[in-house]
Amino acid sequence: MLAKLFRDISASCRIGSPLTYTLLNSAADDLDAGGITGRAMAGSERDRPGTVPGLRFAAALHHVVLDGRAPELATHYPSVGGEPRLATLWPAAEATLKEHEVEVRQLVRANAVQTNEPGRSGPLYGGLLVASERVGGLPVRLLEVGASGGLNLRPHKVAYRLADGTVLGDPDSELQLDPEWTGLPPADLSRPLVLHSRAGCDVNPVDVSTKAGQLHLASFVWADMTQRLERLRAAMRLAQSDPVQVERAPGAEWLERQLAELPEGVLTVVWHSVMWQYASPAERERGRAALAGAAARATGSAPLALLVYEPRRAHGNFELLLKLWPAGLSLRLGHGRGHGLPFTWEERPWG
Ligand SMILES: C[S@@+](CC[C@H](N)C(=O)[O-])C[C@H]1O[C@@H](n2cnc3c(N)ncnc32)[C@H](O)[C@@H]1O
Incomplete structure (x- = not known):
């Protein structure tokens, strides 16, 4: 076996x-x-x-x-x-x-598998721009389930260098990323992504401010993928200058707490990438219920979004999916490889 x-x-x-x-x-x-x-x-x-x-x-x-x-x-x-x-x-x-x-x-x-991959900030950044624009440009309250070392909790502080020379995000960032995009996010890219707050949880969070945490995350990068290792190290340096604590908690229980209230004037976004397969069926069910409960309470001034980047076995690649409440919007924004790049933007209805 x-x-x-x-x-x-x-x-x-x-x-x-x-x-x-x-x-x-x-x-x-x-x-x-x-x-x-x-x-x-x-x-x-x-x-x-x-x-x-x-x-x-x-x-x-x-x-x-x-x-x-x-x-x-x-x-x-x-x-x-x-x-x-x-x-x-x-x-x-x-x-x-x-x-x-x-x-x-x-x-x-x-150890659980902990490939905390900063390349996934590319689809996340574009997805958040789209989500925020569809609710009138509200700032984003980002909630990441299965955040590992939290390296994707700074999507607005990464430099995204596009093939045509455009730089999105923060051009002076420690983390310079070529997101390898085909097409573009269906949003006004000249507007900056505004984050209201960020929080993350993980059953096994990694403290990237420690040598042990850095070694642990590096060990999950395949040893002959030196570019990925450089990307990881740059993201860990960025994290030193902008620490965000990842709470030790199972995703569903944490979501229940975080979604108990949806604050006014911000878009609450639940994000997860490449973690769903690791949660047990019972926990997935509980997570879905927490989300459904919050979706029923979402309003125009306190909206809720689910943004996920997970493998779709039927298609053999990873898809970026977005749901928005109360708008009732359900979109597949694009697809890409497991590490978030390359990525193709291609909006379609989902479900
Ligand atoms: C493959 S890593 C992906 C990390 C990060 N989401 C990314 O895309 O870079 C999967 C993460 O999910 C976490 N995880 C697994 N089951 C979980 C659960 N039930 N609740 C919260 N986190 C979980 C693991 O500890 C691990 O850090």
């Missing part, structure tokens, strides 16, 4: 990360052969496929590498200046597993 999960998820790394692809396939073979990987994964054998045990395994090894405690394996990892030699990757990984078996096992068991 675990070996199958490793092989299944390796397919998603094949193009972007030959290193992770090779690592996970070799580890799957090792699981079949009864090797060290089985001992490193002990206790995680029956985890739900949605918890993606293979990515947690790759991250645990990357953690040890980034921490400077696996010098031989590090020579294969571009994230620390190495050069992948795929034919000899597994013997080096196996040696590291043997040396750090207990720690890898603990990391795999303790």
Whole structure:
């Protein structure tokens, strides 16, 4: 079962990360052969496929590498200046597993997948501009469920450098992003995004002001995706200059509290990206109920929006969806890759 999960998820790394692809396939073979990987994964054998045990395994090894405690394996990892030699990757990984078996096992068991990807600020920024414009330009109260280290809680403080030379957001930002857009958000882009407030929750929040938090998030970036790592590090620097605390709480319970009141004169936006699959069915149901309750109370001067960027299995990519209450608007704003870029803006009715 675990070996199958490793092989299944390796397919998603094949193009972007030959290193992770090779690592996970070799580890799957090792699981079949009864090797060290089985001992490193002990206790995680029956985890739900949605918890993606293979990515947690790759991250645990990357953690040890980034921490400077696996010098031989590090020579294969571009994230620390190495050069992948795929034919000899597994013997080096196996040696590291043997040396750090207990720690890898603990990391795999303790950690949920935490790819806090600042590239998703691109769809978020455009989606918020659209949502705000559709309610007459009200400032946004942003509520993020599953915010991880909160790196997407500053969409107005990122520089979005478009292909035609236009820069949206904050041109002087620490985080300079090419959002790789085809088309544009259906909104007046000359108007700045105005945020009233920001808040986020996570069952396992990451404090990006600490070295441990930074190491933890970096470990979930595939080690040969150095551009992503640079983006992550820039977003973490931006976070230092503009801290927003992410509350430790399960999403549904937190939403019930946050949505108990909808303040006047602001647009309350519930946002989540790539977290829904990790919530249990019961929690999803409770989250939907909290949202439905608030939607029924939304008014023209205290409106509510749901903005999500999640995978749609039927279409094989990620979609940006927007619902607005009381307007009753339901839109699919566009679609893109998992990390938020590239992204294609294409407005259609949703549902
Ligand atoms: C793949 S990460 C995505 C993080 C962030 N949303 C982003 O797009 O960069 C998924 C996050 O969801 C969090 N999470 C999982 N289940 C949750 C729940 N029931 N309530 C709140 N957060 C949850 C995890 O701890 C993790 O930080």
